[in-house]
Amino acid sequence: MDFSLNEEQQMLQDSVSKYVAQDYDFETRKAIVADSEGYSKTHWQNFAELGWLTVPFLEEDGGFGDRAVDLTVMMQEFGKAIVVEPYIASLVMAGGAVSAAGNAAQKEAILGALMEGSLQMALAFAEPDSRYRLNHVATTATQSDSSYIINGQKSVVLNGGAAQQLVVVVRTSGEVADKSGISLLLVDANSKGVRKAAYRTVDGFNAAEFYFDNVEVSETNLLGTEGESLAVLERVIDRATLAVCAEAVGAMQVLLNKTVEYTKTRAQFGVPISSFQALQHRMADMYIEYELSQSILLMAAMKVDAADGYDPRAISAAKSRIGKAARLIGQEAVQLHGGVGVTDELDVGHYFKRLTAIQFLFGSTDHHTRRFQQI
Amino acid sequence: MDFSLNEEQQMLQDSVSKYVAQDYDFETRKAIVADSEGYSKTHWQNFAELGWLTVPFLEEDGGFGDRAVDLTVMMQEFGKAIVVEPYIASLVMAGGAVSAAGNAAQKEAILGALMEGSLQMALAFAEPDSRYRLNHVATTATQSDSSYIINGQKSVVLNGGAAQQLVVVVRTSGEVADKSGISLLLVDANSKGVRKAAYRTVDGFNAAEFYFDNVEVSETNLLGTEGESLAVLERVIDRATLAVCAEAVGAMQVLLNKTVEYTKTRAQFGVPISSFQALQHRMADMYIEYELSQSILLMAAMKVDAADGYDPRAISAAKSRIGKAARLIGQEAVQLHGGVGVTDELDVGHYFKRLTAIQFLFGSTDHHTRRFQQI
């Protein structure tokens, strides 16, 4: 066992940490959220140049190595600045699906472009009735000659507003909740029959609803084996789950620090409110929650990277634990900031919103507690 | 709607309140718990003379009226002194079963003796496998000529150590978990084939395990209609549940007051610990829990006494809410008392033990939350 970052990880952490501190302050973020693109092309290009876009890919595909620890180290720093660029949606999720299921030609066509920063993608998996059940796929793809014809609706597709290409989870056979019969198709976002309604999420990310009306794609757009993609999807979503957990831990750390600092400067009844012991102990509780989150995040990342590999139970443990901490720290940070905490002008509320969104992304706290218990 | 006690209720409250304050202090209770009888015959006789033993019985049976509000008013005062006399077990439970299901002859033989204080009874319902399911009855009574032959085991029979007569819940037909086929039999505690193992409970009450080995009782000992007694049993247990809820509210009030007083006198770091705001806010939380408990107890009692009658949902609501409060107030009272709180010599720990036991009597907090949601 070894709990220290290696040299490469230390460099990655320093690099991201320095960048967001210098070039990604709250005003910068506000402007990006307000912009119609839904993310900043400039920052994305910088991320590419700094090599960060290669982190979730294997060395053999030209990536940094696709190690969970690397990903969490980076995402924690992103979380400190609540970066809204679609790193997880485009790279970890859509890119992850291509990396895990794509053939050599598909990987070559896509992964390089993703790592260079010239391609934006999204993974369309959730549906109006699916909630967090990855096997619940009502969107169908029926084969017709050498094509698939797609019909259905996909919900809250992260980076859906900016994505040029989609990985769409479709049902090629079986009943709506069957575990088999689930396939992945590459779909150009501008294909005929694709309609989208794009929007911002409550936490400032870009997303969209997608409606597929007899959308035809070539059978060469199939990623992986027809009807057998649920396992890939689960791994990809688990990896994305780990990534948002890391982001949450970064955001919590900032909220904790901001709250401690704010209470030291805010005076009420003639003294700084940090002198009130009832508030002090609540901040101690926030600290404890943060530390436990940091610990379980490390645990999950290390278990995923361990010799015996993929550990969905560890990821559900982390999501459950961090979800609880995100709730407490977010709510307490707002409460201890008082009135300004619920206004749009202060950054604190935006960290709170992101932490809230993360609680319900890729499965709620309860969902993951149950999954932890059942698998 | 009217939230004030009537004159009779006010007198009952004053009478019990004065008695326990003057004649039932902690040392008195300790001696009763240590005594082999399992309760004080002297106090019991005093209760009878003061008319308290008539409270849970109908006027037509010579009782005070069997009103839920009266019962809760009295039990709250008992709770303040954590009275260990078997009021609930003997009168509300066993007596309640006779009152609800007995015929005129049975009532006459039993209720008068109960109200005079000359008879101790117990209701034997729980079994090793039943947990809180009243319909789960494995103890059988098979008819043979004009008798029933009883076989089986009954668990944790409250007042089992002192009871002269038992009301035993038996299965006269059907499968172990059927809702029909459940009957009530009066059984003399000294009958041939009855074996008991008596003990104290963790909170100082007397109880026993009962083992029935071919115990023969006359068919005239049947209470109510054969095979159709589940509804009576549910009402009796609900009434007992309301009674322990009231007791808990009384005990919580004392624990809250004792904790507030203790923190005012206990000095640490040169000041009374009541001056620490973190502890103050925790006592405020205890107070809030106590007040909510008091409110929901009133709600449940008033609903039971209302024109449209018996409301098991209100009782489960009260048990669930009060169970949560009992947990918090009990744990916090001990924690805020520090070391002395976990010793046997201080009364605080004994209130804590009683509040703990009540949490798991007649259904845990979770059990009643679920029942509230499902009925």
Add this chain to the structure above:
Amino acid sequence: MNIDFTEEELIFQKEVRQFLDNEFPADMKEKISKGLETSKEDTVNWQQILYRKGWAGVNWPVEYGGTGWTPTQKYIWDQERSLALAPDVVPFGLKMVAPVIYSYGNEEQKERFLPDILASNVWWCQGYSEPNAGSDLASLKTTAVRDGEEYVVNGTKTWTTLAQLADWIFCLVRTGASGVKNQEAISFLLIDMKTPGISLSPIIMLDGEHEINEVHFDNVRVPADNLIGEEGKGWTYAKVLLTHERTGIADVGRSKVSLDALKTRCHAVADGMGTMADDQSFMNKLAEVEIDLLALEFAELRTLAAVSTGAAPGPESSILKVKGTVIAQLIDELEVEMAGYYSQPFVREQFTVDYDGDFIGTGTATSAAPAYFNHRKTSIYGGSNEVQKNIICKFVLGL
């Protein structure tokens, strides 16, 4: 003790139901049930209907046009009104400034202000908090300096809800010497929002709405006639009011309606082949909140009953504020949880009357998170929940 309604109370309940059935405007009800925005006109119209019925001044003394209802009647009204989705009156005029005017104002002030408040002819807002005085109102800095028959007001109020719609503002201002840093320097002043020198800065809330404002006073000249009661007594008047406010703030009726809606809708929200009603841990959380709300409802009824027997709502009413806001916030969170992925889209434009784009999510799913964010304010304003606990400690527990 008796939970049953009397014959008279049952008749009153029937009258309330009929009134709401017939008089609560159908278009407003539809907007509310769909989660659409309502306008100032909707609100004023509804309050004037209440006025014409004689039901605008629920807690007012009968001599000024109050209803003279018993606590049970008030309870019935709140219950039925909530069930009919009819909003409570905007509190600033009818519930907040009016009691101060009829309790502490002079006859001239009562005649001048009360009729327009009762008839909802004038929209009021509240000027208590300041940027550096949140829960600690005793440290207010806005000054009102006497100059002949006028006060000259300078300073900034904040957290002023709907000031952009208001005609008048009631303020706590410092009239005492600048050295006097305590409650005895504070006075209660009524100010016409059209007076020169008043300006607003909107504050946007976490849900993107313009709900509150900073109100700036720059040498605003206010007639001395607008002072309520005595100079230096403003804090006393406001405090009495705050105690009353805490009871209402429990908002049991609104929470009951939200919770009932949640209990109904969970059967319609899909979770794979089943619905959220099959999710045992979700349903348990729902049951726990419902039980808490039952307890709170009876705590409120007990408080109201005590008030009716002559006692003023004591510091015990702080628990209504604390628990009422906590419960409402828990219900908000359950809404977010139930919305699942549809808690994420931020599409408030689709809740305007003339929206014709794609509707995202079902019903009010996408409003859940913004509502949750916005309502975090309720445990902060009206005396933060921390202040309420201090009140409990000091005045109930004697700590």
Add this chain to the structure above:
Amino acid sequence: MNIDFTEEELIFQKEVRQFLDNEFPADMKEKISKGLETSKEDTVNWQQILYRKGWAGVNWPVEYGGTGWTPTQKYIWDQERSLALAPDVVPFGLKMVAPVIYSYGNEEQKERFLPDILASNVWWCQGYSEPNAGSDLASLKTTAVRDGEEYVVNGTKTWTTLAQLADWIFCLVRTGASGVKNQEAISFLLIDMKTPGISLSPIIMLDGEHEINEVHFDNVRVPADNLIGEEGKGWTYAKVLLTHERTGIADVGRSKVSLDALKTRCHAVADGMGTMADDQSFMNKLAEVEIDLLALEFAELRTLAAVSTGAAPGPESSILKVKGTVIAQLIDELEVEMAGYYSQPFVREQFTVDYDGDFIGTGTATSAAPAYFNHRKTSIYGGSNEVQKNIICKFVLGL
């Protein structure tokens, strides 16, 4: 970062398992698995087996007979020992007084005391708390007045665990002038329990057990040679020790074993026709505690790793104390809940070796509540959880 054990660590793990299989006494293991009382002889016997293996001084420097293990080895040892149901050593000698002696004692004291501690020849107890000084050790009143080559000790210590079995006691005593009411008057003194003037009053805990005592000192004459380090530095020595103690107090290993047992047994505890494993809300609570414990385990590993790179366990270790006790107490509560009605009987006599009456309830069901009651102490002793939060506020958050 790497969670895998190295080759050497795997070999060590195998050695530990073999040792426990072969050497941990079977009769002691049986008693523990059945929840029966173990005797002082059992404990001493087991600790002497550890001593003979060279594994008694886990954190001791190698020069005094310590194991010299890495943090990972310590982790493996704790894991395997807990899984084998083997108890940890009684802390007072090996873990509490020994570090003070080898860190601050003189050579004569080291030679005199350490070998007997390592070999479990002497049973120690702790004299810190006093009736009026719980968390606030700086206000201790027990005095040690120098008289020639002796100190004369007067006062009362309380909360002294297993003093009735102890040969020696280590105490914090006041050697400074009576006016000096702070830490600089406190010294660290070793006292033979057989010295005239020492008497015990047993204190019975909530579970009915005689576990702690008051220890009274009435003109007890102690050789000045028994003073550790300098006069007035006792508080400093004790504090360093307390920080170490907090890490151990998380007791992750014991909680894991309890939780594993609970997870197994819930499938066997009947709930009507099913078992407790079908109770979704019970299982969810179990899962939540298990997840918390996973987080705590890694928090502890991170702390140990930091210590091994040279850092002393900082104030962050306070979270291990707080969370470790809270988790263990939650597990206790789940035991009580699982026991259902069988949480009520108080029948501790049935857990003695020669009991032959009716056995009430299954397995350890009737021990659940007494254990829960007793273990409330863990959030009070060793620096109460409130004190730990104060430490976090002051030394971590800078509040």
